[in-house]
Amino acid sequence: MSGPGNKQCDTGDGYSFAYLDEQTKRMIRRTLLKALSIPGYQVPFGGREMPLAYGWGTGGIQVTASIIGPDDRLKVIDQGADDTTNAVSIRRFFEIVSNVATTEQTAEATIIQTRHRIPEAPLQEGQILVYQVPQPDPLHKIDPRENETRKMHAYAEYGAMQVTLYEDIARFGRIARTYDYPAMVNARHLMSPSPIPKFDNPKMENNPAIQLFGAGREKRIYAVPPYTSVRSLDFDDHPFEVQTWKGCCALCSSTVSYxxxxxxxxxxxxxxxxxxxxxxxxxxxxxxxxxxxxxxxxxxxxxxx
Amino acid sequence: MKRDLAAPELRPAFADPVFDTQAVFRTLMSAVAYPGRIFPLDRSVSAPHPLDVAATALCLTLADFETPIWLDGRASSDEARSYLRFHCEAPQTTDKKSARFALIADPSSMPHLMDFHPGDVEFPDRSTTLIVQVPSLTEGPTASWFGPGINQVIKPGIAGLPDWFWPEWNLCSEIYPMGVDVFFISGDMLVGLPRAVRVEV
Structure with a gap:
């Protein structure tokens, strides 16, 4: 789509802007709007082959490619770090195919694509957090048949998930899950927050930013709109707790970060x-x-x- | 060969389809994510009569051969029909239940919400999105909106809606997560009303 004389179109390498063709972007955009309309519900979409392997963030990349524009500033993190392989290669991918500005600073970014962390700095209105999701369905481990889990989501039958958490308590005396901790969105849909540590779960609730989740292999997109309730599952006598550390960060002495x-x-x-x-x-x-x-x-x- | 002078003039779509649709989409996404807030479009397009600029931009951004469009009596002018057919390639349907988008230019006599497709129990995303052109987004009777995307409460004043609209909207919460989603449009401004929002008049 790059035309002569239009500088912002020029990605230099003959790619469509942001790699995806316009028809695919339109399909993903419609999916994103429905995902935001039904917080926590996994919307199926026609996931495309991307120029990297499943498991490396193909879902997140498709979401980012469908929303990104020339005015955006992109930050990509992998386990919180800007300088790890996955983050560096995805950031470079978007530099090549969309020629957008990139940053490592959370506050400066308009779009943050993330694998397995939510930044420590609080997000603001207008920022968009894009999660890479390997397994979007929190019920997959309980029943791998999608036609069954789809019914469980449709009728809000989430008792089986409570039972698995209870089994943890019976066996270990506490809920042993430390990441990908299931959360109830808008008091209706059970959601996998992607493999973020449960330390980050409370940050999803009432966040001013838009949170979008893309699962490329499983071809699902879901979302948490701003100012939405996101409750981590727990029991009255075993309330949800996040990880704590005895010491502080060896480099910056922070006592409140992951x-x-x-x-x-x-x-x-x-x-x-x-x-x-x-x-x-x-x-x-x-x-x-x-x-x-x-x-x-x-x-x-x-x-x- | 002579050109057929009787054919209605076809207005152009976006000057820059890639970046104009991207910018319009971001505005639409903000409107859905922050319901009740008024968002002005920062891109313009020459809209066919009687469609508003924002309604036209929305169709150009989201509609294509996969999304049947239903038009109400006022919206279905020859000019609008041929515009949508040519630029969006979207099939135009008279069956409200099979429409993915519904363009409503005359809200006072609009069909009831449940006449449109609310999605399926297991696939509530397959529902109709209503694009409702209203005279004003601020000067109508105010109602309090609550729900996801709204920090505490917001009070838009959507004008021109039929009396039954808000009671019926709240009735639809009984079938949540099924339901329809709405964009209210006035000129080049728009307000999103996704199905999870509750309204107190």
Missing amino acids: LDEVVTDDRGGRMFVCSDTDYCNKRQADRALTTETGGIVAPDEGAKL
Whole structure:
């Protein structure tokens, strides 16, 4: 579709803008609007083959490609990090096929495509968070037959999911799920939040941003509109709780972020650092500034846990 | 050969289909995500009589050969029909239940909501989206809207709707997640009303 003289059309490599053809975008756009109209309901869509393997974010890429425009600024994260393989290759893909601006800063981005994390910095109205989803149906492990789970969703029969959580309590004394923790959206549809840690589940509720979920292999799109109730399943005597850590981030000393354990040598050395690299870098930069201007904290003081 | 001068003039669609539809879609998505807020379109198009700019832009952005369109009496002018046929390639249907989009230019005599397709029990997404042209989005009787996408409460004043509209809208919540979704349109402004929203008049 790139015409001569129209600079913003020019992706340089002869691709349609954002890779997908216009008919596919229109189909995905209609799907997205229905997904937003029925929060948490998985809308089937005609997922296309993308130039990367299933499992690498083909669903998220198709959603991003259908919404992105020349005025957007794209951020891509993988496990919270901007510099991991999946994030780097997807960001580069969109630089090539849509020529849009990219950023690593959460606050600057209009579209954030994510694998397995929600950024630590709160999102704002007008921002769009696109999740890559491997298995969109939270009931898949209970019954792999889609015609059955579709009926369970249609009639809101979610007792079986409560039973699996109860089995955890009977066996381990607590709900053992730590990621992909099922959540009830708008008090009606049970939703898989994609494999984000349950630490991130509370961030989905009443978020001012638009949250879109794309599953490429399973060909499902679903959404959580802004300001929508998203309740993680639990029991009165076993309320939902998120992970906590004893220490703080070794690089930025944050005590409120999600920490990754990093092995540092082969003698058992390890440290805990923020999984959200943008959040961590920003805090380190702020601290360095404080030190320069007469603050008291040295940048690497928190490095030993 | 002489050209047929009697043929109605066909207005052009978007000047830049790729980027104009992208921009219009983002406005539509915002309208669905933030129901009740008024969104102006930042792209323009020469609309066929009697369609509003925003209704025309919506059809150009979302409709194609996969989406049958139903037009009400006022909307189905020759000009509008040939425009939609040529630019969207969308089949035009007289069966409200099989329509994916319904264009309503005369809201005071619009069909009842349940005359359209509410989707199926297992596939509630297969429902009709109503595109309702109203005289004003602010000067009608105000109603309080609650639900997903709305921070606490919002009070749009959609004008020109029949008396039964809001009671029937709330009745449709009985069959949620089935139901129809609505875009209210006035000129180049639009307001989204997805089915999950509850309204108190």
